[in-house]
Amino acid sequence: MLSAAPLLFGDDGVELDSGATAWMLTSTALVLLMIPGLAMFYGGLVRTKNVLGTMMHSFTAMGIMSVLWVICGYSMCFGPNVFGGWFGWNPEYVLLSGIDTSIMSEGVPEYVFSMFQGKFAIITPALIAGAFAERIKFKGYCIFIALWGLLVYNPLCHWVWAGDGFLYNLGSNGAIDFAGGTVVHISAGVSGLVAALYLGARRGYPSDDMSPSNLVMTMIGAGLLWVGWFGFNAGSSITSGLSTAQALTVTQVAAAAGALSWIVIEGIHQGKATALGFVSGILAGLVAITPAAGVVQPGGALVLGVAASLICYYAIILKNKLGYDDSLDAFGIHGVGGIVGAVLLTFFIRDSWMEEAAAAAGGSWNVMQQLGVQVVAVLIAIAYAAIVTIILLWILNKTMGLRPTAQNEMKGLDNVYHGERGYGMLNPN
Numbered sequence: 001m002l003s004a005a006p007l008l009f010g011d012d013g014v015e016l017d018s019g020a021t022a023w024m025l026t027s028t029a030l031v032l033l034m035i036p037g038l039a040m041f042y043g044g045l046v047r048t049k050n051v052l053g054t055m056m057h058s059f060t061a062m063g064i065m066s067v068l069w070v071i072c073g074y075s076m077c078f079g080p081n082v083f084g085g086w087f088g089w090n091p092e093y094v095l096l097s098g099i100d101t102s103i104m105s106e107g108v109p110e111y112v113f114s115m116f117q118g119k120f121a122i123i124t125p126a127l128i129a130g131a132f133a134e135r136i137k138f139k140g141y142c143i144f145i146a147l148w149g150l151l152v153y154n155p156l157c158h159w160v161w162a163g164d165g166f167l168y169n170l171g172s173n174g175a176i177d178f179a180g181g182t183v184v185h186i187s188a189g190v191s192g193l194v195a196a197l198y199l200g201a202r203r204g205y206p207s208d209d210m211s212p213s214n215l216v217m218t219m220i221g222a223g224l225l226w227v228g229w230f231g232f233n234a235g236s237s238i239t240s241g242l243s244t245a246q247a248l249t250v251t252q253v254a255a256a257a258g259a260l261s262w263i264v265i266e267g268i269h270q271g272k273a274t275a276l277g278f279v280s281g282i283l284a285g286l287v288a289i290t291p292a293a294g295v296v297q298p299g300g301a302l303v304l305g306v307a308a309s310l311i312c313y314y315a316i317i318l319k320n321k322l323g324y325d326d327s328l329d330a331f332g333i334h335g336v337g338g339i340v341g342a343v344l345l346t347f348f349i350r351d352s353w354m355e356e357a358a359a360a361a362g363g364s365w366n367v368m369q370q371l372g373v374q375v376v377a378v379l380i381a382i383a384y385a386a387i388v389t390i391i392l393l394w395i396l397n398k399t400m401g402l403r404p405t406a407q408n409e410m411k412g413l414d415n416v417y418h419g420e421r422g423y424g425m426l427n428p429n
Helices: 018-045 048-078 091-096 110-131 138-161 181-199 215-237 242-270 275-289 298-322 330-348 351-361 367-399 406-411 413-418
Strands: none
Touching: 018 048, 018 110, 018 215, 048 091, 048 110, 048 138, 048 413, 091 110, 110 138, 110 181, 110 330, 138 181, 138 367, 138 413, 181 275, 181 330, 181 367, 215 242, 215 275, 242 275, 242 298, 275 298, 275 330, 298 330, 330 367, 406 413
């Protein structure tokens, strides 16, 4: 019986690095673990009658975005520029047909890299769902995230992470976004805010009781997100070496700093530290360190975690004062935290990175110039995500409707759209 020989070299002669490949396989699995983690985090925060439907938003993204990624998403993100650089395209990346024996310069099979990046394309639209939880039709949500992935996520990913993307090459050293502060969190947070404002508040908000149904599940989900984030950030090094260790370390530091800062702020402001506050701080710290994980040291990660918690905490207070219904604070944590990390990282970049960047640019490192690049990239991401999102929402709302009827919304979306209940025969109210 014939057996397949080990693939030691790709068709381009690059040697396989088994250590880097093993880590990237692990990282890919860790990022996928974040999806059920997010489902549990969000599911525990909504009312009993909407738990299952809210979790389905995350799980459905795993199916929709994975299929689109293989068909055309990878090509649009990492193919060479087309249409003036709006997105990329490479026919060999369609259905991943041309990378069967391809090994990247880092020694990792391109299949592994494509699957790792594909997990980012899954979780980004799933994050948006937190902003309009409990008040969107299931079919409308599915079509929205499919179009959003094609028209918002894929172009942004190409601009920031592809070698010929214009944000990748902005200024002397490009916009710094190590693992997705701009591509993932800012785009999702801003799009979530736009959707929340467009769809309007949940019926009964804010007078009705909309307390979380299961904070225990939310805390478990947050724990899974924290674990998965090591793959999210450290896997973005596409190696298994020093940069991987650096990214993993600062991820831990920022998450811990964010969590502790949040409960300290709560203790001062409200007189008690809550479980929801602790997990919110975890996420704020993780979001802020995401764009910075490859360039800052632990001291910088500590500051970013604290700053993100402080600013996100008061962003949520401002939301409550303004009265708009970002159900699960997708913008307040992901949008605001992503902006904090993408901008403030400029002031905490390690010396060795600055020296390498200066040498590559043929000059000296200029903090203010890089700050300008970061701000420009953030503003472009905000504007692009907001404009395309509002257009998509308007078209879908006019053609098929996005908001459930008042009767269906009060009944609960688990039963209406799925014919099931998350907690068996318990009262859905």
